[in-house]
Every structure is written in C-alpha cells, then in structure tokens.
C-alpha cells in the first residue's frame with residue numbers, strides 16, 4: 535500500500551471480528567513499530583501481545599482498577615463494575631499494549647522517549663491498515679493507573695501509552711474529520 539494512501543485511509547475502527555490474527559501478521563505490526571524515529575536510539579518501547587485467554591491479563595488490570603475506585607470494593611455493585619471492566623479486554627482478538635520505559639541516561643529527554651513510542655504506535659496502526667486489519671488505539675484513565683503498571687511489571691515512571699485493539703473489521707470505516715492543514719499552518723518564508 536502506498537504511504538499516502540495508508541495515512542489517509544487509516545481510521546479508528548472499534549468493532550472487529552473475533553477471528554484470531556496470524557502470528558506472522560502480528561510480528562509485522564511489531565516490526566513496523568520498532569522502526570519509528572528515536573532520538574539517541576534508546577528504543578524505549580515495550581510491547582505486550584495479548585491473544586485468547588492472555589487478554590485476561592489486561593482484563594484483570596481493568597477489573598482491579600474499577601474496584602479500586604469504589605468505596606465498598608466487595609459490594610455487588612463493585613463486583614459487577616469490575617466484571618464489566620474485565621470484559622472490555624476481550625473486544626478484539628488481539629490487543630497489543632504499548633508502553634514507554636524512558637531511559638535514565640545523560641542527555642535523554644523524557645518527552646522524546648514518549649514521542650518515539652507514540653510514533654511507534656502510528657507506525658503500527660498504519661501497518662494494521664496495510665494488512666487489511668482494523669484497530670483502535672484505546673487509553674483512558676485506567677491506562678495510566680499504577681495498577682496497570684503493576685499488572686504488566688512496569689516501573690513507576692514507565693507508562694502504558696496505548697492499548698491497540700486489533701482484528702478484522704466488522705463495521706464500515708467512519709468518515710474522517712479534520713480541519714485542513716492550512717488552518718493550522720504558518721508559512722514562514724522571510725523574517726521582517
């Protein structure tokens with residue numbers, strides 16, 4: 535797929551089929567991620583590939599986070615909320631958690647570590663699209679919760695930056711909405 539076609543054609547697609555995704559395709563998605571630009575080549579990304587029952591790892595984290603926010607963690611209502619949260623991890627046959635583990639090295643600027651991993655996510659989303667699959671990048675407060683770090687063995691200053699829900703599309707791609715680039719652009723061609 536031509537690069538401009540991939541950029542324009544990629545859309546967030548939340549509804550996907552439960553058909554498993556071939557390992558070879560998953561590896562191509564991960565490979566696309568690691569070729570993101572990365573200042574000082576720190577390679578600050580970490581990937582968690584969840585399929586089948588493995589998605590229960592994320593489900594467990596969602597459930598623990600949902601309960602944590604409740605006054606009475608053992609009430610029927612809290613347990614029902616935790617169960618509803620757990621089920622969210624199973625919305626796609628493949629979920630890839632993408633985390634940043636910023637390097638603590640002289641000259642490494644933390645925001646750039648995040649930048650590299652966000653770029654990796656975009657590469658992965660474009661690869662998903664080029665493979666005729668669909669994805670949505672999900673986050674929300676649970677993504678950045680300390681219990682999410684705990685579930686995936688991340689350090690305190692690491693962050694889960696995206697949960698990519700991937701599968702075969704089960705809905706039409708929504709129409710894209712963007713203001714024209716010209717409305718966000720200043721052309722600077724000389725200095726007064």
Ligand SMILES: Cc1cc2nc3c(=O)[nH]c(=O)nc-3n(C[C@H](O)[C@H](O)[C@H](O)COP(=O)(O)O)c2cc1C
Nearest residue numbers: 544545546547548670671672673674695708710711
């Ligand atoms: C950092 C980040 C977090 C996002 N989190 C969510 C999310 O939690 N749930 C969701 O449905 N979409 C999420 N999205 C996807 C956006 O909603 C989506 O990109 C936007 O609606 C534009 O649609 P498009 O991706 O089809 O162009 C996220 C996107 C980014 C960049």
